[in-house]
Amino acid sequence: MKKLYVAALLFIALSGSMNYAQSKGFGLGVILGSPTGISAKYWTSGTNAFDFGLGYSFEKKSRMHLHGDYLFHSSDMFKTSENIALYYGPGLRLKFREDDDARVGFRGVLGLVWIPRGSKVDVFIEIAPIMDLIPATEFSMNGGIGFRFFFN
Structure with a gap:
């Protein structure tokens, strides 16, 4: 039942109209990895954005993951036409x-994020070290690959 609920939620979230993927606007998509779930991004400027994720694990012990990040983007590191x-x-x-x-x-x-020119999507891969503080100190890692569609 949980799998059906998550699949329905993903379908509804991704089935709207899409216009473009640029360094502006709001995007919604999927991230596969740890966690697997929904990824959202809201650009605040040409180089900064808020990123949110909601993931769920269907393993033996179920768990839900929610994160929010403030991102800085640098395209000067790669000398490419992409x-x-x-x-x-x-x-x-x-x-x-x-x-x-x-x-x-x-x-x-x-x-790393790739935003194909004139496209409605971005494609990304990321890693994220995590330091839990409550209820106890614990170090872990997240990572994944995903894509987002951008809306008006």
């Missing part, structure tokens, strides 16, 4: 585990 940028930034993570306490911590994200 629109590729390095991004990085600080964030927060909240994780709920079945039959366990919620965890709250800081995360840092480092990734």
